[in-house]
Amino acid sequence: MTNIKGSCLCDKVQFEAEDKFQQFHLCHCDQCKKMSGSAHVSNLFIKPDYFNWLAGEELVSRYDVPERSISNAFCQQCGSAVPYLSSSKQWVIVPAGGLNSSPSLKPQDHIFTQEKAEWYQDIDKLKQYPGFPD
Ligand SMILES: [Zn+2]
Numbered sequence: 001m002t003n004i005k006g007s008c009l010c011d012k013v014q015f016e017a018e019d020k021f022q023q024f025h026l027c028h029c030d031q032c033k034k035m036s037g038s039a040h041v042s043n044l045f046i047k048p049d050y051f052n053w054l055a056g057e058e059l060v061s062r063y064d065v066p067e068r069s070i071s072n073a074f075c076q077q078c079g080s081a082v083p084y085l086s087s088s089k090q091w092v093i094v095p096a097g098g099l100n101s102s103p104s105l106k107p108q109d110h111i112f113t114q115e116k117a118e119w120y121q122d123i124d125k126l127k128q129y130p131g132f133p134d
């Protein structure tokens with residue numbers, strides 16, 4: 001059984017999950033763009049039984065988007081996205097970038113592409129640099 005750990009940027013909020021993620025979606029909806037400040041969120045879904053907080057759960061704040069079943073959970077100290085329990089309580093939604101190692105499950109799809117940022121086009125064609133551009 002593999003456990004994958006994760007944390008926020010300041011490391012005060014820490015968690016772990018078994019490598020039993022069941023869904024992995026890249027969501028481009030308007031709300032996810034706002035909460036991430038980016039083109040999309042990258043969210044893993046796991047059953048609550050396989051998830052544990054290790055530290056800092058009391059530092060987690062949460063904003064539930066009215067009339068949508070999505071929330072923004074974040075560390076009060078550093079603002080990083082952190083996991084949260086879905087409103088249905090069926091899933092813990094884990095921001096993939098917060099994990100310290102890679103889960104077995106790979107992204108399955110792009111969702112809410114109708115709301116995709118107009119500038120987020122032909123991303124794979126962009127020049128790539130291992131660090132800052134020359
Ligand atoms: Zn933090």
Ligand SMILES: [Zn+2]
Binds near residue numbers: 029031032033
């Ligand atoms: Zn979304």
